[in-house]
Amino acid sequence: MQVAAWRCVAPTHLDRFFAPRSLAIVGASDEAYWSRNAYANLPAIGFSGRVVPVNPKRARVFGLDCIPTLRQLDSPVDLAYIAAPPGAISAVLEDAGAAGVRNAVIIAAGFSESGDAGRQLQRSLVDQARRHGITVLGPNCPGFLNVTDSVAAYGQQIPLGIPRGGVGVVLQSGALTTVMLKFSIAHAIGLSKVICLGNEAMIQAADVLEYLIADPATRVIAMFLEQIREGGRFLALADRALLCGKAIVVLKAGRTPAGQKAALAHTGAVAGDEAVVDAALRQAGIVRVRSLEELLITAGLLAQGYSLGGGRMAVVSASGGACDIIADRASDEGLALPAFSVETRAELQAYLPKFATVQNPLDTAAIDTVRETGTAAVPMDVVAEMVSRDPGFDFVLYMGFNVVPQIEPEPGERDRNIARMELVRDMRCRAPLPVVPIGLTCLEAGPFAKRIYADNGIWMLPGIEFGLTALGHAVHWNAARQDAEPRARAVHSRPKPFAGAGKQGTWSEAEGRRLLESAGVPLVPATLATSAKEAVAAAERFGYPVVLKVCAAEIAHKSDIGGVKLNLGSAAEVGEAYAAVRAAGLKAARNGIEGVLVVPMRPPGVELLAGVTVDSTFGPTLAVGLGGIWVETLRDVSLAVLPVSPPIIERMLESLRAKPILEGARGGPRIDLARAADAIWRCSQAALSLGDDLQALEVNPLWCRNDRVEALDALVITGR
């Protein structure tokens, strides 16, 4: 167990924490790795504030006068960077407290990440820090970089030339920081803050997320996470970020189903932890990526702030082969390549040589007949601008940089390149649509190319492969932003607690039906019979055929014990079935049965599954899908963290692979999606009405046939 410390650290405090104007380096030494780097990083990032080395064994370190402990500070520093060994931390915190130092980064490992003793040590550390009003980042943490404000409290050597920009990076793994910095430099991805979380003893991922959402310099937040804690707070913050237009991009490790939850019901088996994480992040408009490259490139693209109204892409490229690859990748990423409008076609045809193939993607290389000169006959910027005036597109993908030399060219070629780049810059200013520059592969541009790109405000997507993935993310994020149903709104409709809550264990079907009824879920009519006579009377009332099911809290899986008889067509059959079902029930249930449910037998329809389980991170989670083989074999379910609204549930149903069946494939009945979604929403409200007692609620099947929807069965499990 991780040490729990849910008291969150306010973003206003973190504003000060992450922008210290004076630093003490505790455990400073010219030889020790962490403190030496921490000091060397300060000029590298441009820090101009006060730095005080602290070491009881030295008089001078880093060429500066050294004080023995923080108590000798003549005025408090904003932050202490504590590079002392684990055993010395406690004394250092006492000193910090006495000296009025309120912020500290602790590098030392050997705390909660390393066994019981370490966890105890970390608890003491937190208690001590709280007593002194000290906020701690770490322990087991190399620290942070604040690129915006030119300050670093960071103990690994940082590379030179970190670009300043709008991407805030948060990492639950310190070992990945250096490569993230190098990648950002290589691909000109401007950073605002880079924060390693360490053991999160006090400052947690969600605190930093909240801080970066509020940070004016941060436009996009890129996170590497190994574990999401405080799921509810995390999602609420994601909603806030979406509302204020800051994208969150997450590389969450542990995607693969190492362990599935114990299957209380069908729902449990399909709502594995990682599937829920996936659903929760998607629901909250968070972009989930799978690689470090994708994390930074997607964040880099989103930080450009292109206004992408949709995914209709026009492509202008100097390579036909690239056009083909782009077309394939666009299709993978859900981006469309519509045809040019009649007007655009006409304009392009008039402008381009007669034999040019005017199509989207547009290969301008095929148009370039003046090969002898080695330069394009047709200025690509002119073509791109024409295309950008076509109202049928949302953006233009512009691949025209192949010819830019990597290294400093001769003056003549240099000037030609600069002039060409200025044309591109001016065209992008005039173009009514975003014109997104992209390179062929993820190769880094050379120094000359980098310089002229930067001079002309051109940020290059690094290659078709990563670039198209990032574009797909950006388009979907923009869509999520536009039609987000803020969770905040849905939260207001939390249902009243169910009067019958407080039960423990599995409920009988009759009890489950009462819960569903209270939430307005349409139910198949049923009578709880306690004699064959009552059963027959109920059957006569409903009309034949009917179904008989034993009703007892102890029996969750009635079919398995012979407790269900289907398709009973006469009073005689009902009488016989009553006896059989009752006997089976009495045999299986030690505490007796409530009776036998008589329900009308429904004709074949589409059978949905609606289930709610409780995820340990995100809480009650809804799973919808088709019943039977679709759930069991194909795992064709759609998940959402509750609460969600009926329209969202309708979209969940539409996202199923089995969608054609919902639409009446093969001449079968179709279902009324809106009605089904409403019924499922009511099931979810029924589940939520159980509050913290909820363990699982499952309606399987939810029978649908054209405009009819009925819950045919109900399983409810409660307990803490």
Place this chain on the structure above:
Amino acid sequence: MQVAAWRCVAPTHLDRFFAPRSLAIVGASDEAYWSRNAYANLPAIGFSGRVVPVNPKRARVFGLDCIPTLRQLDSPVDLAYIAAPPGAISAVLEDAGAAGVRNAVIIAAGFSESGDAGRQLQRSLVDQARRHGITVLGPNCPGFLNVTDSVAAYGQQIPLGIPRGGVGVVLQSGALTTVMLKFSIAHAIGLSKVICLGNEAMIQAADVLEYLIADPATRVIAMFLEQIREGGRFLALADRALLCGKAIVVLKAGRTPAGQKAALAHTGAVAGDEAVVDAALRQAGIVRVRSLEELLITAGLLAQGYSLGGGRMAVVSASGGACDIIADRASDEGLALPAFSVETRAELQAYLPKFATVQNPLDTAAIDTVRETGTAAVPMDVVAEMVSRDPGFDFVLYMGFNVVPQIEPEPGERDRNIARMELVRDMRCRAPLPVVPIGLTCLEAGPFAKRIYADNGIWMLPGIEFGLTALGHAVHWNAARQDAEPRARAVHSRPKPFAGAGKQGTWSEAEGRRLLESAGVPLVPATLATSAKEAVAAAERFGYPVVLKVCAAEIAHKSDIGGVKLNLGSAAEVGEAYAAVRAAGLKAARNGIEGVLVVPMRPPGVELLAGVTVDSTFGPTLAVGLGGIWVETLRDVSLAVLPVSPPIIERMLESLRAKPILEGARGGPRIDLARAADAIWRCSQAALSLGDDLQALEVNPLWCRNDRVEALDALVITGR
């Protein structure tokens, strides 16, 4: 239409073609882009042979004496690199013929890629070249590089430092060549030949493939293809490559279903062109990739020649975050991360600090307690070697290079790095398993790192994202190599032509049944009745219930016209159904009906679909799947280019998503896969027995129930 020129160019001839020891550059000029580059590239690649500039308007070019035409050569050159404009090509070829020059690269565009006139021009060019015994690469082609033999006939500026090695690159798009070269340099991917194909007027992709398979310097062939021609030859060459252990990696553009084939039958709708390409490449053991990066990195890895017996991977990494990402990506790529053996665990535990978490992937950073020194406490090479002795693995993934500096470090650090790299080198020599080095991201290594890697024989997979994809490909390719059933063997079992072939159009079911019978396909018994009395007699013989189906060549879809009656339980019902079915048939078929088929009604079973259509590139192609919704909605089919053997068909069935249904999911009947596969194989033989007349053959359903398999219906379409 592309100009067809299927006469292939022999690899022995191409040996000479691609390794000229003397060159003429026709249209040479110090100013012209292509010829200037072609000349400048020669010293860049290390060419030391004779070079003759040819230009009627110049006396000296490139500082060399220039001759007016090829006729003035005092002895023939091995290859003419023709940089002349399109209008001059014909005259140059005449000169070449007269001068005894037998090989030429033609750069000029304006041939088959640009309209009817261009196609005509290309045809003339080929005729003329043939007359003179000249082999042409191009036109519309920048040429080729032979890195092995230090010669280039190539008109775009090549970057310096192209590494020599085992990857042969073939491109149907010249515009992608430069980036391929740069990428190879950046990631130390050694190249043998780089060949642009241009319009393939004479030398075609398959010719070059054959040449590279025979080329001793080439170990892996990387191809960028926009179109595969000569499908049969291509696959046969792929078989040859697989047998001799040379991997082929293909980036085939046009993956997405721009246009599906007209649906002659269900099979046609699911066997889209690209799905067939996919199946054919997989079947032939060709690795298909989706990006330029993946193409070169996969080829680079395969060229290392690791002997990968399987996909069981041990990971040793200096970053816990990386371990998590690797675990996720391994799962994506079908690589396993088994636990260490008891012995390995014990050995690691004894060696590592007590609190270390000994698990696979192994994070050595967590073990590194001596943070103060900034170096790992535990030499990673020792750990990797321990792990490499565990018999439960096929290879070790080694990520321990994070600390190698990018730029030349101070002498002390330099020596430490070199010493550490030598330890890794020596460990890899001792380790019983392949130890595969990998970096965190696709960032290029710095000059210092590159040098010490190269000095110690270390080739670094560029990052987890691309690296794991490439490893997955390599493992699957090794598996394909091990259990490939060479097509060559299957080809020997081509069936004898069916006696009844030669028909045109749709066959009646009775005719179709005769074809299937000839191939030994198990059929449901049937009687063709021409009177109600005969129908009843047949039904009595089979036993009730039975099915009646009208039989006429004109009626392919019998159900649609009311020509099928199911589940007939008595003589009276059969009599009535006979009349109805016959009447419906007579109404629908202008040329009358053959009669009415009486067949026994089978109980519910698993209904398979087995269909053969003819792909325009690869010929007869088999599709197998479940019938009904599985084909129509989920497109759950497996494809293979024919012929294939029954065991392969069994694997095709096992690869279906619907596999659990085949195994008797939900208490349904299970099927005997071997029997089903044998029946499907017989269907495929029946299709092949129609030779070139085959258009489509479909058995739907092939009814299976436990050990019984029967074709219940048959649709055959022939015609040219």
